[in-house]
Amino acid sequence: MTEDGIVDDDLLTIGAFAARARLSAKALRLYDRLGLLSPAQVDDSSGYRYYRADQVERARLVALLRQLDMPLTRIAEVLGAEGPEAADRLAAYWADVERRVAGQRTLAEYLRGRLSGRSSEMYEKFVIETVDVPAQVVITESRHTLADELPTWIGASLGRLEAAARECGGPTGAPFVVYHSEVSMESDGPAESCVPVADEAAARKWAAERGPSRQTAVRVDPAARLAYTRITKAQVAHPQILAAFEAVEQWMAGQGLEMAGPCREIYFADWDAAGPQDPVCDVAFPVK
Known part of the structure; x- marks a missing residue:
């Protein structure tokens, strides 16, 4: 081995390789442990790591990708x-x-x-109303999900339930999503997608055949009064929708109304056909 860490014409000690790659030996050991950059050779007796000179480019690429805060699994995909x-x-x-x-x-x-204390200004942009809804049979699908997965799951689950509604006498109202607990990046609900249907017996038969694979169920929602505000497709996005929920809650408090059940989003319009400023959803709370 030469003084500059070159073992032969092709192999470098970890120190010499680290110098060429402009990385630390500690980083190289980490990349090895994670399977991103393995040594070309490891001495069985000493455990010394040796690298080839042509591995320098890969080492530098890993370091640059890490500067983008890219997760290690994604780095492995890029390198592969x-x-x-x-x-x-x-x-x-x-x-x-x-x-x-x-x-x-x-x-x-x-x-x-x-x-900054401007919450009231945000809330004043929402028009709050109440509506009485009758009892209805609903088929449902539930899931514990974090906020980043929620939009995809809502679209997929409502699509499945709307297709299933054809076996249950057909849909009788707008689909909606109930939040039984907070859904955020730390809290996973659960959330429950619901579609009202006409035939309770057919709905219960459908649920029994489906089994527990997607946590499907059938229930009869009692008649209720909802306090709600109507929002556009653009406002459905997080965190804009939070202001809508809070506006309804503030209005309820001002009216002396109490929450009588979990909050919900009622999707009454064709989501795919709607533009950003088209009304598509009611943010609602059952009240008493």
Whole structure:
């Protein structure tokens, strides 16, 4: 071995390789442990790691991807692809980052409004009304889910229930989602998608045949009075929708009304056909 850590024309000690890759030996050991960059050779007796000079580019690439806060599993996916596919996987990851940052930016603006005492201004933008709804048979699907998975699950579960409604006498009202507990990045609900149907006996037969695989159920929702506000497709996004829920809660308190059940979102319009400013959803609370 030469003084500069070159074992032969092809192998480098971990120290020499770290210097070329502009990384620490500690980082290289971590990459090895995670399966991102393994040594070309490990001495059985000493445990010394040796790398090839042509591994420098991969080591630097791992370090650069880490600077994007890319999870290790995503790094492995990028490194496992070749050419344009690797670039496409990086682009997909960065698009996810930009969507997350955009959501966080909106949430920060919302929180600034709350912390600066401008909550009442936000709430005044919502028109609150009440409506009496009759008892109805509903078929349901429940799931414990965090906020980032919620929109996808809502669309998929309501689609399944609306298809199933054809076996249960047909739908008799707008589909809705009930939140039995908070859904956030720390709390997973559960949430319950619901579709009102006409035939209770057929609905119970459908649920029995489905079994517990998707936590399906049938129940009769009693007649209720709802306090609600109507929001647009753009306002359904988090955290804009939080202001709608809070506006209804504030109005209820001002009217001396008490919550009589879990809050819900009632989707009365064609979501795919609606534009950002089209009304699509009622944010509602059962009240007494």
